[in-house]
Amino acid sequence: MLETIGLIFIGLGLAFDVFGCIGMVRLPDVYLRLQAGTKCVTLGTCGILFGTFLIMGFSAGGIKALLCMFFIVLTNAVSAHAIARSAHKAGVKMWEGTIVDHYAEDQGEKK
Amino acid sequence: MKRMAVMTGCYLTWCFFNWVPGLQALIIGLPVAALVVYLTENIPYGKVSALHFQPGRHLRFIFHYMPIFWWEHFKANVEVAYRVLHPRLPIRPAVVRVKTELKTDIGLTLLANSVSLVPGTTSVDLDHEKGILYVHCMYVSPTDVDGVAKRRVQRFEKILVKIFE
Numbered sequence: 001m002l003e004t005i006g007l008i009f010i011g012l013g014l015a016f017d018v019f020g021c022i023g024m025v026r027l028p029d030v031y032l033r034l035q036a037g038t039k040c041v042t043l044g045t046c047g048i049l050f051g052t053f054l055i056m057g058f059s060a061g062g063i064k065a066l067l068c069m070f071f072i073v074l075t076n077a078v079s080a081h082a083i084a085r086s087a088h089k090a091g092v093k094m095w096e097g098t099i100v101d102h103y104a105e106d107q108g109e110k111k
Numbered sequence: 112m113k114r115m116a117v118m119t120g121c122y123l124t125w126c127f128f129n130w131v132p133g134l135q136a137l138i139i140g141l142p143v144a145a146l147v148v149y150l151t152e153n154i155p156y157g158k159v160s161a162l163h164f165q166p167g168r169h170l171r172f173i174f175h176y177m178p179i180f181w182w183e184h185f186k187a188n189v190e191v192a193y194r195v196l197h198p199r200l201p202i203r204p205a206v207v208r209v210k211t212e213l214k215t216d217i218g219l220t221l222l223a224n225s226v227s228l229v230p231g232t233t234s235v236d237l238d239h240e241k242g243i244l245y246v247h248c249m250y251v252s253p254t255d256v257d258g259v260a261k262r263r264v265q266r267f268e269k270i271l272v273k274i275f276e
Binding site: 016019022023026027029031032034035036039040042043058059060063064066067073076077078080081084085088094095097098099100101102103104106 | 124127130131184185187188191200202203204205206207208223227228229231232235236243245249
């Protein structure tokens with residue numbers, strides 16, 4: 001039973017990882033690719049690791065999977081934020097379809 | 112105090128990585144944890160406030176906030192997957208400013224990281240004095256530019272205000 005649920009989690013995780021990779025290729029600029037590359041992969045990888053944990057239980061491998069989940073959730077958010085901010089500060093152009101950029105407006109006022 | 116906390120955290124992580132920890136692993140872990148504390152001494156930590164030592168808040172965070180967060184995360188993931196797979200790529204990206212009422216460091220950190228972690232929005236920067244969060248959105252509706260980001264931020268904010276203010 002647990003094994004089946006674990007396999008379902010792994011399957012879902014793989015699906016979201018694939019969507020993330022497709023997004024990396026299809027989306028037009030840094031910020032949008034960042035979204036596909038970090039977020040979809042967070043849920044995907046966490047799903048795979050959680051499935052692994054369900055199948056292996058509280059053994060050596062299962063506990064390591066849980067720890068990896070924890071660290072992925074911690075680091076992904078921070079790294080996504082850091083990359084987005086530094087890209088904006090470095091003046092990476094946004095896609096021409098971008099509607100509005102309040103951040104650039106407010107930064108412009110300060111200078 | 113800070114060193115003890117870092118040391119304990121490192122040692123626990125070490126023990127979990129060596130599950131089930133035998134005597135050998137337990138003994139080796141102590142000098143390794145001490146080494147990590149020594150090497151990371153120059154990294155400035157935030158101020159340790161009283162909020163860190165109230166287990167009730169931690170429990171509410173885990174059992175009230177986390178389920179809602181993961182549900183939002185899942186919903187947003189499905190939405191982003193739909194936008195990515197759609198042949199015409201229906202995206203309208205924008206950076207919008209969102210006001211936040213949170214004042215404490217830990218609350219702001221958790222809010223910004225939650226927004227970053229949910230697909231479709233990334234927090235780009237935070238204006239601490241004015242309490243403004245700059246959010247990059249994958250899709251904004253044509254009539255109401257900052258509506259999507261605002262709804263999402265407020266959803267998390269409502270709970271975080273209760274827990275951390």
